[in-house]
Amino acid sequence: MTPAPAQSIPGFDDLDLDWLRARRSVKWNRPDQNVLPAWVADMDFPTPAPVVAALHDAVDRHDLGYPDWPDGSPLRRVFAKRMAERYGWAASADRVREQTDLIQCLQLILHLATTDGDAVAIQVPNYPPFLATLRTMNRRVVPVPMEDTDDGWRMDFAALDADVKRSGCKALVLVNPHNPTGRMLTHDELGELAAIARRHDLLVISDEIHAELTYAPHRHIPFASLSDDAAQRTVTLTSATKAFNLAAIRCAVTHYGPDRLLALRDAQPPDLYGTVSPLGVVATQAAWEHGDAWQRDLLTVLDRNRRRVHEVISRRLPLVRHHLPDATYLAWLDTRPLSLGEPPVEKVLRNGRVLLDGGVPFGPEAHGFLRLNFATSQPILEEILARVTAALSSREG
Template sequence: MTPGAVPTGSPPPVDTRFAAIDQRRLRSGYGVKWGSLAPDVIGAWVADMDFGVPPAVRESILRVTGREDFGYPFWPGADPVVEAFQDRMAARHGWQPEPGRTRVFTDLIQVLQVMVEHATAPGDGIAVHVPCYPPFLASIARSGRRIVPLPMLWSESGWGFSTDDLVDRLHRAGCRMLVLVNPHNPTGRVFTRDELTALAMAADALDLVVLADEIHADLVFAPHRHVPFASLGASTAARTITATSATKAFNIAGLRCAVAHVGPDHVQDRLARAPLDYFGTPSILSRVATVAAWRESDGWLDDLLRTLDHNRLLVQQWAAGLPWDLRHHAPQATYLSWLDLSATPIRDPEPAAHLERTVAVKLSEGAEFAQATPVDTGSFVRLNFATSPANLHEILARIAAL
């Protein structure tokens, strides 16, 4: 194979519904991923998929639209989003959330901001693995709390982090909260039970609140398995706020609906005393779409995962065939690849901007994933491979032509 060429062999086949995308549809809509770009630039940055939504989700939205049912939400019984969340956690991930502790929010950024305000005080340290989803870092910094980075470390076998002297490190940093993003964005690591147990023991020793962002839990590739942090035991569950949403796995981010299961009693009590309007109200559309995703769309998700598996292995093969030393590990979850361009021809301090200017591919800038921390991720870019294989081939071919 020619160095840097996109391989044509072995990744598993894709489902026909994900075999092609309609760029005209994507560019003509209101989504930022494509709509904000010049006509010749391919969007592979923000974490939306280029595919549509599951049929059950589309049909649920059309039913509501047909009834012109856009008033204030009302459910005659229990909130169906909460029930769908609880059932899904038990059936798919082996964890039974405690009844009466789940709240519905608009998105995980809102969940993080609310929980930071109700579980910590200005000046407190909040530990988080870095690199990290940029809005989380920005939100922590804006709230007047201190980011305590737990650096993700490269090795030939994969990404990981050090648990040596973890309790002492977090204690000296004045930590009062741990934000755990698992599966991890942007490296795609699925943390093992042993790694999670080490974090749980540190949280117990220091009496930390843990906010577990598990939004990518449904996007894990075999043989890896997602372990909900709250499932590690009763004491861990009692200090864990589990935040998740159907938005990433089912491509409905713009509909804005998320949930948070609140384990800590003191946080639950503070939230109960807050004004109701403080939390906002996700719409009827967002709720029915979420329920349809979690209850009726697993067949669609299984087909999607086969396509994403194909694409992540395609990126892995492409990276291995380049004439440069592109440091990359195939993600164990998510549809995001974390690429180190330090040994490539790019010498620009903003490599994603360089790629957009020179080869018309828009990726996410690595430095943003370590903002407000001393961790250096300036040579990295994040590539979103949730697209058709043909479009991914074009993206990779353009980058290889540097």
Template sequence: MSTTTTGRAGALDGRSGALDRQPGALDRQFDALDREFDALDLARLRARPGAKWQCTPPDVLPAWVADMDFPVPPPVLAALRAALDTGDLGYPDWPDGATPVREVFSERMAARHGWRPPPHEVREFANVTQAVQVVLQTATAPGDPVAIHVPAFRPLLAGLATMNRPMVPIALTGTGTGTGWEFDADRFARDVAATGCRALILVNPHNPTGRVFTRAELSALAAVAERHDLLVIADEVHADLTYAPAAHVPFASLHPDVAARTVTVASASKAFNLAGMRVAACHIGSPRVREALAAVPPELYGAVGLLGVTATVAAWTSGDDWLAGVLRYLDGNRRLVAETLAGVPGIVAHRPEATYLSWLDLTGLDMGPDPAARLLTEARVLLSSGPDFNPGGDGFARLNFAAPRPVLRRILERLLDATARAGRC
């Protein structure tokens, strides 16, 4: 270990980020989960068939794509095994294609956020990105400008470009204190007026910065949306991965008038590690969007599968104890990242309010616009490339910290060694 890493041993051992705990059965369950996650060694991780580990050479530690390294929740596995044990993988009994996801999503939103979207206004898609693109395709026209906070998730930006929906960027700028990232609502209002913007894609919690927008910030966006009659597509896939004291507020929950211009998209994919199950729930609060989708052949955009629905329902109805333990573990990891990198010359790492993604400002290291490319070569760590999130990503990299803590320490050690060498060059 380098002298740089040794100097931060207190942070790298994870003790400085430990959370206070109350004794009891749930605490013992959390401790068992901690031990299970810590025991996931590199050999077991590299044997996984998913893209995160299979797309990297054996000497590279992956911290890129937004998948967790942790096993699927036991209630989900039990539900999938029970479904397979029936021996019946034929047509499911879903009248008019209305899966149980619709009711479960409505109940979950009511229980967690006090907002109950009518189940008959909910429909299923394969994933969040597909839902966003389908809504844009059916409810806007080529040439219609669409606003989005930047830096932004690449598939969303690529979809805008492919569909000829000009992007109106809402720049998130770094701050030295507080939440770490903020935007100028007044400038957003001026840009909407100047461009003739027709829609807003609201990614909240935000990827890649990890911001959770406050009720006041959401209300400012809602006021602009009402003034200019914007359709709002709220991507809330990371909502269940919010750390206290931050609190997720569904955009459509602000007011019935807000809900009536909003399409809300959610999925169990991120919080419960089910991206391969290919199910997202989409509340279509806007009547004109419901009408536009009703005019499209029902299977034009495909349909969700039996096992994906089974997994999603199990996660959202029986997985919250597991999720609470995962959030505690992830909270320790995000503290570990922030405290390890705090004060390292050339690096700014704000602690995210949600997600398991850390948006690293490496502009001070003089590694060029894509420091992730150099870190892959020099540290043998694979991070997400900052320029993939442009505008606003040059000089940045995104680190996925949803890893066993011993593996995360090794990732951070390699980054510290490589950035220390860069600082001496």
């Protein structure tokens, strides 16, 4: 592999390819052995030591019986405390409910708060399972285009206001930080969204799962923390899975702002939508209470990697548009100026032996785009970038 261009960080940059390929998760198990995966949003790094220790402790104590949670899992309290300490948001533990993952959270809220044919606004491009959920549930999509400007990705708030009014929109799905562009909305931009939501009485479903993967000087602001009105109309979805690499732990939380919606949710049979595993709660609690040191090292690595991606793409593929992401470990690359004549995902896989995400699953506007996951070691990232840039430069095919 290409030598690492900067100092390596133990625990993050000493990954072994055989160890990664022995994993049974989809990221490394699905591609052929000669393909490097940089597609699905899992990180390659080892699980944080405090999480491993907490899981071992539960298993070693044979503590796998029914949990004693008469007032909900301990995550309700831990979540509220973390929001207060990190963001100054006075989230209420009494309004937190556990679910298995963010997609289930979104589907449950849409099921309870909207009905067949209702209009729902969502940023585009967007996380494919969210768009697929809206299609499957027959909600009319009101697209909120993310516009590529010289200053980065932006939203057209005037157009959103008009589209919401014209469509009779019931809800806004807000993904902030945004997947796939990595854009973090500012306080002023969130304020404009809050004004639109108030003016048209929108339910705001705020996906904030990437909030802890934010790079200075950017700062995450929970939408529900903006005002009393925003708090009362917002359902916040989050999880430790992205920021601590725990996707398979199947544990997420929903914070309900609207009284009516929380009452409606609690009126359902308690197990109708499934319950979280106690091991998922153990892992999440350990991450949130004891994983901050690991996360600080992680952000150092990811900050270095995002800058390296931007540098290499800008130098080797100057026609490809790319903005340094404010958050996440995902790079969103516009290859349309290359006039490839085929989907770039296919070209990179065939000519470069790298599996990326991108294209129309992220929305019709995403044709010609690639999403590159840079949450890996420095040597592996260098090899991925060498292969991707060579494949996109090739005229073969």
